[in-house]
Amino acid sequence: MDDSLSLQTKPEIPWRLIGLLSLAAALWLLAYNTIQPLANWIAYTLLALPQGSRLGESLAFFFYDVPKIILLLGGMIFLISLLRTFFSPEQTRAMLGGKREGVGNVLAALLGIVTPFCSCSAVPLFIGFVESGIPLGVTFSFLIAAPTINEVAVVMLFGLFGWKVAGLYIASGLVIAILAGVVIGRLKLERYVEDFVWQIKSQGEGVVEKLTFQERVERSWESVKEIVGKVWLYVVVGIAVGAGIHGYVPESALSSIMGKQAWWSVPAAVLLGIPLYSNAAGVIPIVSALMEKGASLGTVLAFMMSVVGLSLPEAIILRRVLKPQLIAVFIGVIGVAIIITGYLFNWIM
Amino acid sequence: MKNVKILGSGCANCKRLEQNVRNLADKHNLQLEIEKVTDYAEIMKWNILSTPGLVVDGKLVSAGIIPNDQRLLEMLQ
Incomplete structure (x- = not known):
């Protein structure tokens, strides 16, 4: 056990690890650039489907998108x-301590993107933030941004819609988290936090870890395995359905029901998204195919945010610390913000 | 005998951590008294922000992660 102590005193450059990572990056790039020709070869040469046929188009789409998205997820989640x-x-709590509302909300939403967060930890995080004196609204900005701007959703939007839509998604998520936090803060809802929360007095200093580079890499690899292991099946099924739509549904078939003209499509998309929690991986490929067939961007973004950000399980977890009135405000404020975002993008695009 | 507390309200990682602790204890013949703490008011006494938390003999040694086996063993010994 003495090794670990000596490791800290002489930081060595982990050349072997750097070499391994470079090799992995090279292989990743090679694979990423091979899948398009490979997918075409499987569909049109191996299976001998005619170019331009519906089945051929659908299969080529499927064999291209599945490995592409899995590779993107693996590389980017790492x-x-x-x-x-x-x-x-x-650290996030320490950075937010003593910040005013406004500045605090912006910082909380930004930190929500980069701070490791699992909705199963929403309760200790909420209690810990509030107890250390961080305003309720600022805490909510964090709790909205962290799950909404989620890595799987962002990577898949990037892979299937391109960087512009992924960027719009991140920007809208930030704005919603900031504004919803400000609104909740202004409403002065502290009395709707469960009483036991205010009575908790934590002692102890928490733990601060010092990680070596190797441990950071190991940990990142663990989360790649965990996340990709959890979502790959949804990705495959979602892309299969999307590929079917791509090949078989006629162009602009959906513009009348999911297009800009249909004013009710945005709230309907938000409602539909709520029960689909945590299935972003399966939903995004389908939505991507729908957009190709005439669904509008605002409706699509609103749907995505509702799937990821408005989650019933998280509301149920937070019920442990929030009274029903505050849960209702929390869901209502985010829901309205998402609907406004949807209309906004339908209007400007 | 060391007292080990696993702080967390039944999340998947809390269960994995408990399993890892038990496996290590078996493998290295550690005498541990393992306790699960699931009540938030109790959990928050250790001032953690993410679960699972690991407390050994009343001292918080890790929070929010599942330490790798080598680290975990150091913490438990």
Whole structure:
């Protein structure tokens, strides 16, 4: 056990690990650039389907998108996780301490993107923030941004819609988290926090970890395995359905029901998204195919945010610390904000 | 005998951490008294922000992560 102590005193450059990572990056790039020709080869040469046929189009789409999205998820979640090992909820709390509302809300939403967060930890995080004196509204900005701007959703939007839509999604998520936090703060809802929360007095200093580079890499690899292991099946099924729509549904078939003209499509998309919690991986490929067939961007973004950000399980978890009135305000404020975002993008695009 | 507390309200990672602790205890013949703490008022006494938390002999040694086996063993010994 003495090794670990000596490790801290002489930081060595982990050349072997750097070499391994470079090799992995090269292989990743090679694979990423091979899948398009490979998918076409499988569909049109191996299976001998005629170019332009519906089945051929659908299959080529499927064989291209599945490995592309899995590779993107693997590579980008690794990088995002690596970045996140430099952040912790404890540091975030320290940074938010003493910040006014406004500045605090903006910072909380931004930190919500990079701080490692699992909705199963929403309760200790909420109590810990509120108890250390961080305003309720600022705490909510964090609690809205962290799950909404989620790595799987962002990576898949990037892979299937491109960087512009992924960027719009992140920006809207930030704005919603900031504004919803400000509104909740202004409403002075402290009395709707369960009483036991105010009585908790934590002692202890928490733990601060010092990680070696190797441990950061190991941990990032663990989260890649965990997340990809959890979502890959949804990705495959979602892309299969999307590929079917891509090949078989006629162009602009959906513009009358999911297009800009249909004013009710945005609230309907938000309602539909609520029960689909945590299935972003399966939903995004389908939505991407729908957009190709005439669904409008605002409706699509609103749907996505509702799937990821308005989650019933998280509301149920937070019920432990929030009275029903505050849960209702929390869901209502985010719901309205998402609907406004949807209309806004339908209107400007 | 060391007292080990696992702080967390039944999340998947809390269960994994408990399993890892038990496996290590078996493998290295550690005498541990393992306790699960699921009540938030109790959990928050250790001032953690993410679960699972691991407390050894009344001292918080890790929070929010599942330490790798090597680290975990150091914490438990």
